[in-house]
Amino acid sequence: MRTRRRAWARASLAAAAVGIVLSGLVLVLLFSAEASTPPQSEIPSLPAGLAIVDQRGNCGSGSCYLELIIDGPPRMSPQEVLRTLDRDGWDCRRNGLLDLRKLCVGGAVLIGDEVRMYVSLADAI
Numbered sequence: 788m789r790t791r792r793r794a795w796a797r798a799s800l801a802a803a804a805v806g807i808v809l810s811g812l813v814l815v816l817l818f819s820a821e822a823s824t825p826p827q828s829e830i831p832s833l834p835a836g837l838a839i840v841d842q843r844g845n846c847g848s849g850s851c852y853l854e855l856i857i858d859g860p861p862r863m864s865p866q867e868v869l870r871t872l873d874r875d876g877w878d879c880r881r882n883g884l885l886d887l888r889k890l891c892v893g894g895a896v897l898i899g900d901e902v903r904m905y906v907s908l909a910d911a912i
Contacts, residue, residue, distance in 0.1 A: 824851045825908040831892055834871050836860050850909035857895065857902045868902045869895055887911035 824844040830853065833839070841856040859868040872895040879891040893905035 823908060825853055825890060825906045829890060829892070829906055829908075830855065831904075831906075833857065836863070837868060837871060850907050852905050852907035855904045855906070857904060865897055865900050865902050869897050872902065872904070874904065882908065 824846070830839070830842075837857055837859050839855050840858045843854045845852060845854070857868060857872065859871065863871075874892075874894040877891045877893050879889050882888045882890045888911050889907075889909040891905075891907045891909070893907070895902055895904045897903075
């Protein structure tokens with residue numbers, strides 16, 4: 788009976804230790820994943836004839852982003868470029884299995900006579 792209690796106590800202590808270690812690991816992953824400019828590999832491919840003519844990176848409160856300026860052939864208007872891109876809204880996903888930051892590719896927007904698209908990478912929390 789006494790041996791059974793000791794075994795139960797040891798198992799409980801081991802389970803508690805594993806829980807504490809795993810909780811610590813989760814906290815480290817959450818707090819160490821700061822926002823950073825999204826990698827070039829996350830820029831979506833563009834339809835034929837369209838090209839990125841400029842890009843700017845910037846960071847704000849809790850996220851960083853790439854702003855892509857997109858242009859088409861000489862006779863294509865910005866409105867036609869926008870229609871050709873055909874991107875509405877934002878597509879977001881986790882950045883990786885252990886990287887809990889949110890990666891989003893934004894819909895194209897027309898600002899003045901420029902077509903812009905955004906790729907952002909946000910903090911995990």
